[in-house]
Amino acid sequence: MKTFLCVLIFWGSLSPLLAQDSTVVTNFKDTVSVKPDTSYWQRSFSGGVNFNQASFSNWTGGGVNSVALGAVVAARALYTKANWSWDNTADLQLGFVTQNGLTRKAADQIMLNSVAGYKISPKIDWFGSATFSSFFATGYRYSGLATGQSSFKVSNFLAPGQLTLAWGVAYKPSDWFALRLSPFAPRFTFLSDQGVRFSENAAGIPVRNPNAIAYGVAPGKSIRTEWLAFQLQASLIRNLSENVNINARYLMYANYKTLDAIDHRIDLILTAKVNRYLSTTFGVIALFDKDFIDVWQLQQTLAIGLVYNVSSFRKK
Structure with missing residues (x-):
């Protein structure tokens, strides 16, 4: 810590x-x-709030009263002067849904990225970067639990949290696309809440186990350090049209000691502006990390709600 x-x-x-x-x-x-x-400086900010509600009274077709509230923020600040550049992005999501008095998390993400670069040719930079990811709120598992259990805590803020520092070379043909290769990319995985450690019994039911490895962090430890690793980052942030914006990122992380367990992460946010105040947002997060689970993880969101956009990026 x-x-x-x-x-x-x-x-x-x-x-x-x-x-x-x-x-x-x-x-x-x-x-x-x-x-x-x-x-x-060139800056952009896109923030949206989505609200959905449904209620039933004497409805013979059945249904459950529900309220859903979510927020999405995508921000960017790019500094360029002579051969120097400093690119900062923040992608944040948080949403909850309430049904029959029970509130559950529907979306949750903190993703911060900062890259400082020095141009050595028109399209090539030397760079150093820092990437941080975690969750805002406590996460629970609701299915496959023991009798009498309605929820089981599996994550929290900084449990896990990951910070990756990387140095290398970047290919930047434009302000909206970059491909970065880092032969040296140490990563720190944090576990601030030891209460998320668990293992599954023979029936696949999770049970609390303080001696279990959680998100790659060994028992009794609150941090795991991976010093020797390779990282590849690809990012694309662009207006596809006057009313449609895409924010996409791919990240590959390979620890030289465990090349049979390479991590992959894909983030995609597609925003379509209906009018000045309304927009539709489609988001996907796909993650493969054997320290978390041996299969692909997927989060998908689709929402319509209020939006606020502002940008000072120069049109080319």
Whole structure:
């Protein structure tokens, strides 16, 4: 956990250095501050709130009263000056559904990515990056439980959480696409809640087990470090038309010690703007990580709701 805090503090300390370009002119007794030139920044923000409700009274066809509320945020800030660039993205999701007085999580994601690059040719950069992922809220399993159990905790904020630092070379033919190769990409997996450790008995029923490995973190530990690994990142963020935007990312992570257990992650958010205030959002997260489970994990969301979009990206 100390490593995680040190990395965050270091990351945050870079912000004021890269976020502004201010100069001070001294003329003997007079000191004049020149306003920062913010033209090097391009920013975009897309945020939406989705609400669904259904109620029944004496309805012979049957049904369950329900309320669903969700929020999606996709933000980006890109700094470019001379040969330097600094690209920051945030993809956040959180949603809940309530049926018959029971509230369950319907969507949950924290994905933050920051990449600093130096151009060595028109389309090639040297780069360093930091990627963080976790959940906002506690996650539960609701099926295949022991008699009398209605829920079983399996995740929480920073349980797991992953921070990957990577260095390498990037191919960037445009501002909206990048392919990054990192031969050195250490990853830190955090487990702040030891209460998510469990194992399954012969009947496949989960039982709490403090000695079980959770998300690759050994018993009695709160962090796992993988130093020698290769990472590939591909990202595409673009307006397909005036009203349709795609935000897609692919990530492959290969620990050199366990090349038979390569991790894959695909994130896709497709937003179609109906009018100034309404939009339709389709999201998919596909994840394969043997430290979590031996099969592909899939999360899919589709919603219509209020949206707010703003962008200062220059049209080309």
